[in-house]
Amino acid sequence: MTVLVFVETEAGQVRQASRSAIAAATKLGDVHALVAGDAAASDAAATAAAKVPGVARVLKAGADVLAHELAEPLADLIVALAGDYTHLLAASSAAGKNVMPRVAALLDVQPIPDVMAIVDADTFVRPIYAGNALATVKSSDAKKVLTIRAASFDPAPAEGGSAPVEAVTVTVTDETSRFVSAHTPVSDRPELESARVIVSGGRGLQSAENFHKYLEPLADKLGAAIGASRVAVDSGYAPNDSQVGQTGKIVAPELYIAVGISGAIQHLAGMKDSKVIVAINKDAEAPILQVADYSLVGDLFEIVPALTAAL
Amino acid sequence: MKILVPVKRVVDYNIKVRVRSDGTGVETAGLKMSMNPFDEIAVEEAVRLREKGAATEVIAISIGVQQAQDTLRTALAMGADRAILVLTDESPEPLTVAKILKVLVEREKPELVFLGKQAIDDDMNATGQMLAGLLGWPQGTFASKVEVADGRVDVAREIDGGTETVSLALPAIVTADLRLNEPRYASLPNIMKAKKKPMETLQAADLGVDTTRRLTTVSVSEPPTRKAGVTVSSVAELVEKLRNEARVI
Ligand SMILES: Cc1cc2nc3c(=O)[nH]c(=O)nc-3n(C[C@H](O)[C@H](O)[C@H](O)COP(=O)(O)OP(=O)(O)OC[C@H]3O[C@@H](n4cnc5c(N)ncnc54)[C@H](O)[C@@H]3O)c2cc1C
Ligand SMILES: Nc1ncnc2c1ncn2[C@@H]1O[C@H](COP(=O)(O)O)[C@@H](O)[C@H]1O
Numbered sequence: 001m002t003v004l005v006f007v008e009t010e011a012g013q014v015r016q017a018s019r020s021a022i023a024a025a026t027k028l029g030d031v032h033a034l035v036a037g038d039a040a041a042s043d044a045a046a047t048a049a050a051k052v053p054g055v056a057r058v059l060k061a062g063a064d065v066l067a068h069e070l071a072e073p074l075a076d077l078i079v080a081l082a083g084d085y086t087h088l089l090a091a092s093s094a095a096g097k098n099v100m101p102r103v104a105a106l107l108d109v110q111p112i113p114d115v116m117a118i119v120d121a122d123t124f125v126r127p128i129y130a131g132n133a134l135a136t137v138k139s140s141d142a143k144k145v146l147t148i149r150a151a152s153f154d155p156a157p158a159e160g161g162s163a164p165v166e167a168v169t170v171t172v173t174d175e176t177s178r179f180v181s182a183h184t185p186v187s188d189r190p191e192l193e194s195a196r197v198i199v200s201g202g203r204g205l206q207s208a209e210n211f212h213k214y215l216e217p218l219a220d221k222l223g224a225a226i227g228a229s230r231v232a233v234d235s236g237y238a239p240n241d242s243q244v245g246q247t248g249k250i251v252a253p254e255l256y257i258a259v260g261i262s263g264a265i266q267h268l269a270g271m272k273d274s275k276v277i278v279a280i281n282k283d284a285e286a287p288i289l290q291v292a293d294y295s296l297v298g299d300l301f302e303i304v305p306a307l308t309a310a311l
Numbered sequence: 312m313k314i315l316v317p318v319k320r321v322v323d324y325n326i327k328v329r330v331r332s333d334g335t336g337v338e339t340a341g342l343k344m345s346m347n348p349f350d351e352i353a354v355e356e357a358v359r360l361r362e363k364g365a366a367t368e369v370i371a372i373s374i375g376v377q378q379a380q381d382t383l384r385t386a387l388a389m390g391a392d393r394a395i396l397v398l399t400d401e402s403p404e405p406l407t408v409a410k411i412l413k414v415l416v417e418r419e420k421p422e423l424v425f426l427g428k429q430a431i432d433d434d435m436n437a438t439g440q441m442l443a444g445l446l447g448w449p450q451g452t453f454a455s456k457v458e459v460a461d462g463r464v465d466v467a468r469e470i471d472g473g474t475e476t477v478s479l480a481l482p483a484i485v486t487a488d489l490r491l492n493e494p495r496y497a498s499l500p501n502i503m504k505a506k507k508k509p510m511e512t513l514q515a516a517d518l519g520v521d522t523t524r525r526l527t528t529v530s531v532s533e534p535p536t537r538k539a540g541v542t543v544s545s546v547a548e549l550v551e552k553l554r555n556e557a558r559v560i
Contacts, residue, residue, distance in 0.1 A: 070477065097436050101435075101438075104444075105441035105444030128337070128433055129322070132337075132533075132534070137529065175480075176480045178479075230489065241469070255557075294549055294552055294553070306546040311550065
């Protein structure tokens with residue numbers, strides 16, 4: 001069996017979430033990695049993808065229409081390449097979730113999102129109801145279209161392989177959708193999905209000013225990424241892409257420190273697979289304490305500075 | 312401009328479901344059901360567009376069992392003009408939903424279909440993208456801001472590293488993210504008025520759509536439970552445990 005993985009790159013490396021998708025794909029068969037972008041970006045992306053161990057071949061699609069990962073041309077491209085592949089995969093990233101269901105519809109396939117485990121070539125485990133239940137589903141489609149939950153598969157390494165690169169001809173021309181602009185601030189902190197430690201804040205921080213003042217020094221000490229609850233994001237304490245949960249990022253770091261977060265079902269959905277969870281909350285009844293390995297009950301405005309100083 | 316808004320009846324977001332002991336699914340009997348939260352946001356946005364004069368009619372559609380008409384009544388009370396209920400036996404999968412919606416799009420000829428980004432029961436996050444694919448329309452998923460002008464819709468989208476804006480030629484598909492708006496509560500007079508708004512009922516079988524499921528559920532299980540944690544009494548104890556017991560710092 002040969003499997004096609006749509007791979008995202010960033011700053012000359014394959015994104016960790018895509019390397020998890022590659023790791024999942026190697027359980028299914030030989031892996032071909034598809035990279036897409038304008039001519040220069042696709043060259044750089046192909047070089048990065050060729051280095052990932054487990055990739056047997058890189059398909060490079062370079063064209064201006066592919067510059068911004070717009071779902072319409074990208075889906076047409078993937079469908080045009082779908083040929084004999086038994087499985088089409090991508091990470092469950094914003095881009096993967098945007099394009100893969102469209103691909104599936106064009107192939108008359110029911111997609112299988114957020115795969116957490118591969119049972120066999122037709123059978124997969126995925127979360128439903130915000131991860132409160134795990135469904136094992138079997139697909140009768142001839143081709144399977146999957147997105148892979150990064151937190152569930154150890155990523156393939158970024159370096160070590162040397163796969164051949166093949167340029168593919170791009171004939172897609174969709175112009176119904178136009179890229180206008182992006183606002184993607186770069187931060188010195190690790191990405192949420194790949195961070196070893198995450199410090200996450202909620203409504204308990206009370207203001208954007210406190211959010212920065214209390215959480216940043218702690219995160220600095222730990223080399224941590226900063227996450228947030230939905231309330232913290234909605235209240236403007238933190239940017240939208242730091243939201244952890246059912247509808248935000250799904251994370252599973254070695255250490256997750258939840259500060260002033262109650263632990264609503266939707267938040268737990270995004271972090272309860274973390275290896276070690278610490279809860280700092282003044283309410284001894286807060287649901288977050290039920291999933292925490294270590295709970296410290298008290299005022300975060302005293303505890304967080306003391307913790308930062310003690311590290 | 313007509314707008315279609317597909318709304319799904321789901322277990323209320325405040326309820327933590329239990330897996331049935333025989334592993335065949337989750338227990339939903341007797342649970343409070345509500346409109347999928349993302350669909351409330353989609354209805355709100357569509358109604359606002361009509362209130363601003365950018366749209367002429369908002370049509371809510373639900374596909375499912377007879378009780379989905381309650382969900383449609385809620386959409387009507389929020390301001391939708393009329394509703395269509397498509398009856399099916401059980402909860403259909405996104406491929407089927409998208410095919411049924413395609414038939415209704417061909418009949419109603421809207422310029423926008425506004426869906427939720429994800430149903431909080433199956434967590435598929437697929438139907439909008441699939442409908443867009445079937446129709447060959449552009450898609451603006453995970454929308455946090457929407458502007459309609461000059462035959463296009465500009466959509467600010469929530470993506471992994473921040474946000475981006477795309478401009479789509481109408482007709483188009485948009486799926487709503489949480490921060491698009493704050494949906495209104497239906498007032499009592501509007502709930503009364505909604506009872507008189509038109510609701511059409513169709514049988515999925517009559518629409519010529521093959522509803523055979525492609526995914527069968529082999530089993531449903533509880534996620535692994537975490538072992539009980541401890542409450543520490545001081546910052547010093549926490550640091551000691553993280554260093555020497557958990558060894559994560
Ligand atoms: C469809 C849908 C999707 C959602 N998706 C997500 C999602 O992806 N992610 C997400 O996070 N939420 C999500 N939510 C929202 C979720 O239901 C909760 O509303 C949210 O997680 C609560 O955020 P919070 O814990 O910061 O606030 P609260 O629930 O208000 O909790 C604040 C906590 O801070 C504590 N606290 C206050 N002051 C102090 C202090 N001085 N010291 C110590 N502790 C203090 C309080 O005891 C409390 O436990 C979603 C909701 C819906 C309807
Ligand atoms: N049975 C249904 N009836 C009406 N709308 C639906 C149905 N299923 C899904 N949808 C729409 O599709 C969106 C995404 O659902 P899903 O792809 O299942 O996560 C929902 O937010 C609804 O807008």
